[in-house]
Amino acid sequence: MKQQNHLKRSLGFFSAISIVIGTIIGSGIFFKQASVLQSAHNSTLAISAWIFGGVxxxxxxLTIAEIGAQMPYTGGLYVYIEKLYGRILGFLAGWMQVIVYGPAIIAAVGGFTGILIANFFNLNDSWRIPLSIGCMLFITIINFLDNKVGAAFSVITTIGKMIPIAAIIIFGIFWGQNNALGQTISDVKQSSGGFGVAVLATLFAYDGWILIANLGGEMKNPQKVLPQAIILGITIVLTIYTLITVGILRFIPADLIERLGEDTTTYLATKAFGNIGGKLLTLGIIISMLGTLNGKIITFPRIVYAMAKRNDLPFSSYLTYLTPKGKSPIVATIFITVLATLMLVLFDPDRLSDLCVFTIYCFYILAFFGIFKLRRENSNRPFSTPLYPLVPIVAILGGLFIVVSELFNDPAGVVLFLGIVAVGLPIFYYLKRKEKTSRNKAIEINENHD
Structure with missing residues (x-):
């Protein structure tokens, strides 16, 4: 399977920012309102949790933008951690994303999309998993084509998702009858956590902002485009999320949101716009989530590709295969989709996604500390984080806040996920030993031949 393995640099600023926004805004903002409110216990703290999560x-x-501008390669966090801390931690960062984090997030978004499609066509629950798998396969096939096709799909779905978002914000804020602040839910569950857990729930909705870094090797002028896309994209999403939360709380009382759970947004759409309008709004949300699914499926295979290029995964020679024309990592994309499908069928993707936020923040914190290391070593930077060192310190403290909150909230889940990450170590040593043995055999053959 010999070929020129080079990804194509064809993504510009608008494609990049569409992927950032399209990857972030998906199921979380529509499905996590009730869980954030349950943990926060009142509407003021719930809104604060969304803002705090955004900050x-x-x-x-901002911190990763400075690091990424100095390392504009395919692989994102996997590459950053390796260059900052060495091969073993770099491998574990990639392993975590490839085996757990990426497939679980794709499964979660696919699962939520399947639920909405089943509700849209009034189908029973038995259709949820087939529809979810169908959505994942559809997006996977799109990403078999030139990376411009996946990027164009991101642009279209990002524009499309703004329609239901604008409708919810405008109708909720201007026609809602409730005060968004000061509402308290009467039925506080003992196991609902606190403000830290509420922030953790918002971070699933903000998830995806770093995935654009996985496409660094496919961007035109990544040193400039990558920081711009990350910063502007996150700022836009933070504003949108705060306005959506205020709009929902203005229109639906906090107690009712807590009871409706994942059906909150569907209830608002139907009540505000009637059955037909509600259906159209739900269709817009489905399009939004397909865009998010596309963002995940377009980016995670790039981590697989980057790891396989280094022989860090079994069957690496196959996982590095690129389509001759479009230069898309087709085998890596199939690999991620298969893992996501297995998780969707065998596990609860919702809980997996929450624990994944904890797991990836462990590696985020390592990357945030890396900015101080790079500042000492390199004075030439394509992009500098503003308000340094305050901004990196806020990122580190915020990450520690999330990690500690989840440790107290779900210690068993934390141990499980850290265990899955640790399993990567013996695999790493096995692959390296196998690689060393093959190299020694090749040297021996050459010596005998001579």
Whole structure:
């Protein structure tokens, strides 16, 4: 399978920012309103949690933008951690994203999309998993084509998702009868957590901002485009999320949101715009989530590709295969989709997604500390994080806040996920030993031949 393995640099600023916004805005903002409110216990703290989650994400984005501008390669966090801390931690960062984080997030978004499509056509629950798998396969096939096709789909769905978002914001804020602030839910569950858990729930909705870094090797002028896309994209999403939350709380009382759970946004759409209008709004949300699914499926295979290029995964020679014309990592894309499908069928993707936020923030914090290391080593920077060192410190403290909150909220889940990450170590040593053995055999053959 010999070929010129080079990804094509064809993504510009608008494609990049569409991927950032399209990847972030998906199921979280529509499905996490009730869980954030349950943990926060009142509407003021719920709105604060969405803002706080956005500020943490923006500080993280500004910090990573400086690091990413100095390392504009395919692989994102996997590459950053390796260059900052060495091969073993770099491998674990990639392993975590490839085996757990990426497939679980894709499964979660695919699962939520399947639920909405089943509700849209009034189908029973038995259709949820087939529809979810169908959505993932559809997006996977799109990404078999030239990377411009996937990027164009991101642009279209990003524009399309703004229609239901604008409708919810405008109708909720201007026609809602409630005060968005000061509402308290009467039925507080003992296991609902606190403000830290509420922020953690918002971070699933903000998830995806760093995935654009996985496409660094496919961008035109990545040193300039990558920081711009990350910063502007996160700022836009933070504003949208705050306005959507205020709009929903203005239109639906906090107690009712808590009871409706994942059906909150569908209820608002139907009540505000009637059955037909509600259906159209739900269709817009489905398009939004397909765009998010596309963002995940277009980016995670690039981590697989980057790791396979280094022989860091089994069957690496196959996983590095690129289509001759479009230069798309087709085998890596199939690999991620298969893992996501297995997770969707066998596990609860919702809980997996929450724990994935904890797991990836462990590696985010390592990357945030890396900015201080790079500042000491390199004075030439294509992009400098503003308000340094305050912004990186906010990112680190925010990340520690999330990690500690989840440790107290779900210690068993934390141990499980850290265990899955640790399993990568023996695999890493096995692959390296196998690579060393093959190299020694090749040397021996050459010596005998001579």
């Amino acid at each position: 943490i994400t923006l500080a993280a984005g």
